[in-house]
Structures are given as C-alpha cells and as structure tokens.
Amino acid sequence: QVQLVQSGSELKKPGASVKVSCKASGYTFTSYGMNWVRQAPGQGLEWMGWINTNSGNPTYAQGFTGRFVFSLDTSVSTAYLQISSLKAEDTAVYYCARDSITTFDYWGQGTLVTVSS
Amino acid sequence: QSALTQPPSASGSPGQSVTISCTGTSSDVGGYNYVSWYQQHPGKAPKLMIYEVSKRPSGVPDRFSGSKSGNTASLTVSGLQADDEADYYCSSYAGSDVRVFGGGTKLTFL
Numbered sequence: 292q293v294q295l296v297q298s299g300s301e302l303k304k305p306g307a308s309v310k311v312s313c314k315a316s317g318y319t320f321t322s323y324g325m326n327w328v329r330q331a332p333g334q335g336l337e338w339m340g341w342i343n344t345n346s347g348n349p350t351y352a353q354g355f356t357g358r359f360v361f362s363l364d365t366s367v368s369t370a371y372l373q374i375s376s377l378k379a380e381d382t383a384v385y386y387c388a389r390d391s392i393t394t395f396d397y398w399g400q401g402t403l404v405t406v407s408s
Numbered sequence: 409q410s411a412l413t414q415p416p417s418a419s420g421s422p423g424q425s426v427t428i429s430c431t432g433t434s435s436d437v438g439g440y441n442y443v444s445w446y447q448q449h450p451g452k453a454p455k456l457m458i459y460e461v462s463k464r465p466s467g468v469p470d471r472f473s474g475s476k477s478g479n480t481a482s483l484t485v486s487g488l489q490a491d492d493e494a495d496y497y498c499s500s501y502a503g504s505d506v507r508v509f510g511g512g513t514k515l516t517f518l
Contacts, residue, residue, distance in 0.1 A: 352506065386453060
C-alpha cells in the first residue's frame with residue numbers, strides 16, 4: 292500500500308536550517324510528483340509547491356522562493372524540504388502529498404517544525 | 409495566487425445534509441475540472457474525499473458528493489455522522505503547475 296513517512300518533529304533556533312524528509316513506499320516513486328503543504332498553528336493548508344520526481348524540476352508557490360528548497364534522492368524514494376534562515380513564522384506542520392496530476396491522493400503524517408529561541 | 413473562498417464554519421444535525429461552498433475564479437475553479445476536497449480531523453493529516461469535482465476515491469462513503477457551477481464548487485455531506493465533524497478544505501488546479509487551497513470550513517453538529 293502507498294505510504295509517505297515523514298521525519299520527526301524539529302526544534303530550531305531562528306536563523307538555523309532544517310531538512311524534512313518524506314520517504315515513499317508502495318509505488319514507483321518517479322511516476323508521481325511530490326507536493327509540499329504548510330499548516331501554521333490554527334491555520335489552513337497552504338500549497339508550497341511541488342517537485343517533478345522524474346526530472347527533479349521544482350515549482351515554488353508565491354511566498355516560498357529563496358529560503359525553501361525541494362530536493363530528491365530517488366535511490367531511496369525520498370523527497371526533501373529544506374528551509375534556511377528560519378524565522379518564528381516558519382513554525383508549522385509541513386506535509387508532503389503525492390501528486391496524482393489532478394489531486395493530492397496520499398499524504399504524509401506531517402512534520403512539526405518549531406522555531407524558537 | 410489568491411486562496412479560494414470557503415465559509416469559516418458550517419453546521420448540521422446528525423442525519424441531515426450540509427453543503428460547503430468553495431468560490432474561486434475562472435483561472436482556477438471555473439477553468440478546470442480539477443477541484444478536490446479534503447477532510448482533516450484535529451492533529452491528523454488531510455484525507456482526500458473528492459477529486460476532479462465529483463469523483464470519490466475508493467473507501468469514501470457515497471454520503472460525500474461534489475459538484476461545480478461556474479466558479480463555485482460544492483461539497484455535500486448527507487446523513488451527517490459523528491465522524492464527519494472535521495475541517496474541510498477545497499483545492500483547485502490554477503494553471504501553470506500551480507495549485508491553490510481554500511481557507512477551510514469547520515463542520516460541527518448543532
């Protein structure tokens with residue numbers, strides 16, 4: 292069965308970097324793109340962008356350029372989200388979600404990133 | 409890209425039906441039949457309930473249905489059950505590999 296398993300919670304200081312992983316199983320990793328979605332505390336879902344797992348080409352949503360980087364390691368069927376120069380407002384749960392072209396059909400369990408001094 | 413517009417809350421009694429709207433523009437909801445709906449319980453990951461406006465993934469009860477008219481999509485939950493209390497989000501393809509979510513609707517029982 293399809294599973295997306297994300298790395299555990301992170302506590303970081305302002306200015307630090309964090310790398311969140313999303314390991315896929317149960318399907319051919321390079322056949323589906325991977326999206327990243329942010330959910331700040333008490334807030335709604337926000338699409339951050341996606342990465343083409345076949346070409347490695349990322350697409351970033353408005354507001355998620357510069358400090359946010361999507362990457363892949365196809366040898367271990369894993370997608371990564373790296374955020375640099377962390378700010379308090381980056382505190383959120385970050386989800387990966389498989390891209391079925393027309394929808395996000397499977398989601399990871401989410402990774403809480405807390406930015407606090 | 410602006411978020412799609414959803415009512416912040418909706419409510420209904422057990423067994424009744426409730427409809428949640430999702431309003432966009434001709435560049436997203438109105439321009440493509442790629443509207444999805446997700447259910448999210450507190451502390452849990454979102455779950456796909458409806459895709460391509462009205463299709464249900466395997467395992468989703470037929471009490472959940474979707475439709476679209478112009479720039480507004482709708483999710484209807486019939487025969488409300490306790491487990492239906494959750495947040496619901498719509499999303500749409502918006503062209504050029506861009507996706508957009510709605511602000512979310514909290515569904516509660518009266």
